[in-house]
Amino acid sequence: MRRLRYLVAYDIADPRRWRKVYQLLLNAGDPVQFSVFVCDLTVPELAALRRALERVMVVGEDRFLIARLGDPAAEGVIEFLGDKPTLPTAGTAIF
Numbered sequence: 001m002r003r004l005r006y007l008v009a010y011d012i013a014d015p016r017r018w019r020k021v022y023q024l025l026l027n028a029g030d031p032v033q034f035s036v037f038v039c040d041l042t043v044p045e046l047a048a049l050r051r052a053l054e055r056v057m058v059v060g061e062d063r064f065l066i067a068r069l070g071d072p073a074a075e076g077v078i079e080f081l082g083d084k085p086t087l088p089t090a091g092t093a094i095f
Contacts, residue, residue, distance in 0.1 A: 001042040005069040008037045010053075013061040020056045024049065030086075040072045 008025060012018040012035075025031070028049050029039030041049065046066075053064055 001044070003040045003042055003072060004046075005072040005074075006039045006041060006046065007065070007067040007069055008039055008049075009065040009067075010035050011063050013058070017056055017058065017062065021053065021062075024052050024056070038069075 006029075008029065010021055010025075012021055025037045025039070028041065028045070029037040032038050039046075039049070050066075056062075057064070
C-alpha cells in the first residue's frame with residue numbers, strides 16, 4: 001500500500017496527555033522538532049493514528065495539525081535551516 005509523508009504538530013495542555021501523544025507519534029514517525037513529527041503512513045495507518053490521538057486529546061484544550069506532504073521520496077518538500085534531523089527513507093508505522 002502506498003505511503004504518504006505527513007507533518008504532525010501538536011500543542012497539548014496537560015503533561016500526562018503530552019507524554020501519551022509523544023509515545024503514539026514515536027510509534028508512527030520521527031521527531032524533527034519539539035512537538036513536530038514526520039510520519040510516512042498509509043491511509044489506514046493515518047486513520048488509526050487519528051483515532052488514537054482523538055482518544056487522548058481534550059477538545060478545547062489540545063490541538064493537532066496534520067499536513068500531507070506527499071511522496072516520501074519527493075525532493076524539496078521539507079527544508080531545514082541549521083541542524084538537520086535525519087528523516088526516514090522508508091518505514092512502517094506500528095500501532
